[in-house]
Amino acid sequence: MSDWVWEYEGYEPGEERLRESLCTLGNGYAATRGAAPETAADDTHYPGTYVAGCYNRLTSVVGGRQVENEEMVNLPNWLPLRYRVRDPDRSAGPGGWLTPDGDELTGYRQTLDLRHGTLMRRLRFTDRHGRVLHVEQRRLVHMGDPHLAALRTTFRAEGWSGTVELESGLDGAVANTGVARYGALAGRHLVDHRTGAAGPDTVWLSCRTTSSEVRVAMAARTLAVRGGTPTGTGQRLTHSAALRTLAVPLAPDAPVTVEKTVAFYTSRDPAISDPVQAALDGVARAPGFGKLLASHRTAWEHLWRDAALEVSGEPGHILRLHLFHILQTLSPHTAELDVGVPARGLHGEAYRGHVFWDELFVLPYLNLHFPEVSRALLHYRHRRLPQACRAAADAGRAGAMYPWQSGSDGREETQTLHLNPRSGRWLSDNSRLQHHVGSAVAYNVWQYCEASGDTEFLHTKGAEMLLQIARFWADTAVLDPERGRYRIRGVVGPDEYHDGYPGAARPGIDDNAYTNVTAAWVLDRALELARTLPEPRRRALFERVGLDRAEPERWEDVSRRLLVP
Known part of the structure; x- marks a missing residue:
């Protein structure tokens, strides 16, 4: 752990919710918890994406009484990217999806770069055939363009060849369930889901909040950009999910990289006509991950130039972590918004985002x-x-x-x-x-x-x-x-x-x-x-x-x- 790096070695399911909060990435407009893209919400994991000022009101029946609450809305999950290795025995079908919670995980490291606002995950899987797969994944929520986020995943087969199958998507079947003590309260804020595709590489999803009538749209572009050429691609659209699938061949120790770029907008945003069209335009015009990362790092460097406080030793390291999270909730982008200061930032649903x-x-x-x-x-x-x-x-x-x-x-x-x-x-x-x-x-x-x-x-x-x-x-x-x-x-x-x-x-x-x-x-x-x-x-x-x-x-x-x- 250095002055600018917050690092976790090893996977600890009991610590995952805390790590997700501390590894949240944001830009003052939106933030995404540091959840694993291979997993869905459960007792261990809780993916959450929140846009500042996006609230909705629901009425619950608790103990025979009607209780009304307004809370910050957990928006569709843009993270999903799961993968599995095709079994060498074709008759056995594909292997199971690989996750940190499976028996195949044999190595795990997570690194939060405070200077540049990125999250790096390194995973090592060993399957029942003894094949070792290395996965390296870098994530950003863009500090320059607040409507963009991206995920770059690199796969490396250690001494074997085969095929990795991927499923990348947008999941609208989410609810506000991140706080256990609110479990008896209504939490499904999103309705009127629509999904679609724009070309072979891009899918989109839209929905709206039930009472505040905020329309939300996301578009995701998923491409294999380095290494093997995809051998099979497709799209799957359901009521509340838009998925892009592809299969990529792996050669021994020859990395293959897949990039997922996402744009998201809401009807509260200024200077747009339709959130769906804005998201599609945004993701179509977005450059590749390398250029996105470069401009994102530049934006953070400019931010730290104005923000930094110099304190030596461990107190300075802790203070820098706090400043990092303040800047992800309250950045110069916040100056363009009609928002206050949520008690828990844009990092989760505690205090309902009030x-x-x-x-x-x-x-x-x-x-x-x-x-x-x-x-x-x-x-x-x-x-x-x-x-x-x-x-x-x-x-x-x-x-x-x-x-x-x-x-x-x-x-x-x-x-x-x-x-x-x-x-x-x-x-x-x-x-x-x-x-x-x-x-x-x-x-x-x-x-x-x-x-x-x-x-x-x-x-x-x-x-x-x-x-x-x-x-x-x-x-x-x-x-x-x-x-x-x-x-x-x-x-x-x-x-x-x-x-x-x-x-x-x-x-x-x-x-x-x-x-x-x-x-x-x-x-x-x-x-x-x-x-x-x-x-x-x-x-x-x-x-x-x-x-x-x-x-x-x-x-x-x-x-x-x-x-x-």
């Missing part, structure tokens, strides 16, 4: 290295400001109450009840009372503008968010005459395990220190901004949000007398 307050932890870095990405993430929050204001009004409050969990449209996605699978009891989920998420949004606005000098954003969209969040806190705080202090009651702080008092009739706790301190900070910053805004902009802003000129006086009072136990 947006909590995690931009608080990455914006201090992005502000300095990729301020355009920070600005885009704050635009995501501003577009959902009307929804936050409606939520506050529904709760009887002024201003903006941002949700603890959000997804596509900014409504609160946190469940109110959860079924305890062991006791069968429905228990309250009070985590939606973590209103400090609004303070985090305000803090992010302020820090971004201080770091970038973006006064245009601060004086417009940033000011609108900051003032509406300050309004919420000023209206939420209630004066306690006995103490002569304002108090914020019935909230949950960052410590989610303290969500109420034993035996209390209402949820939440009172005067959480973090909540109150950050609320006071928000009020103070809103006052500072109101004082320093140019008069024409201040007047226009106050008129637009309907801010009474007396309100800042209350902000001043609350900010100075908010109780911090």
Whole structure:
């Protein structure tokens, strides 16, 4: 393991899910887990491809109740590429498909290249006839063109000749089943599958999400580019899978290489007419793997030039791995999208791909290295400001109450009840009372503008968010005459395990220190901004949000007398 390489020696089925997450490849638009292309989803493996901001809503029946959830959608699996060696006794038919889980596996190494954003797998199989087959596979999700991904597989027969049969395809029969505790919930988000072929080498698949009506299309081109000439090719189209088959002769120690190039688009993408046509055009124009790899490496080198932090020793190695995964979720491509920061990135389905307050932890870095990405993430929050204001009004409050969990449209996605699978009891989920998420949004606005000098954003969209969040806190705080202090009651702080008092009739706790301190900070910053805004902009802003000129006086009072136990 070097400073830029994360390596696994040997195959460990019990560790495969973790390795798949850590070996995810992405580009800020989409990401694919580091799953084995020879396998399908099961208890050991979980292939998953996710496009930022692609959500869908399903209703499940759990314990006799209807439960609605919106989650980031697991899209069709573009990885499938399986292979087997034709048995020398033709009457016995072909051998079984080779997988890491079979008895034939005699060697396995997996290498994640952080510098260039590639995943290399080296496998060694020995069949029942004693024939040894070496397989080397390199994968990329292109950082330059966010709609392209590719897989190059090289086969080498050690001292024997024969034929390897391959099946390469696109699998649309996928569901969101990656988190065991969500197992009772509906997870099939994709319907209206269509498949087709475009010439002898390319197949395509399209589908759509059930409620958000996002259309998804993928096209895959599979070619034998070096070594033996295919002796048999074909295509197989089913309801939800598009497959390309080929047989390639192997000579002793003469490598044969097969390249699979994939393009994927959704109807959320700008500047396209039809996702299917966009995917077909994209894969038709894509160069071979060598050129794709070269331009992908160049894109990563440019990215690291702006992103790198120099820390020596093992801490630097760990930090580089974290940065690598941040950049795969939030890259310059993110600046073109309407997306937030999912709590688990684009690496899997935990937390359903929801947006909590995690931009608080990455914006201090992005502000300095990729301020355009920070600005885009704050635009995501501003577009959902009307929804936050409606939520506050529904709760009887002024201003903006941002949700603890959000997804596509900014409504609160946190469940109110959860079924305890062991006791069968429905228990309250009070985590939606973590209103400090609004303070985090305000803090992010302020820090971004201080770091970038973006006064245009601060004086417009940033000011609108900051003032509406300050309004919420000023209206939420209630004066306690006995103490002569304002108090914020019935909230949950960052410590989610303290969500109420034993035996209390209402949820939440009172005067959480973090909540109150950050609320006071928000009020103070809103006052500072109101004082320093140019008069024409201040007047226009106050008129637009309907801010009474007396309100800042209350902000001043609350900010100075908010109780911090």
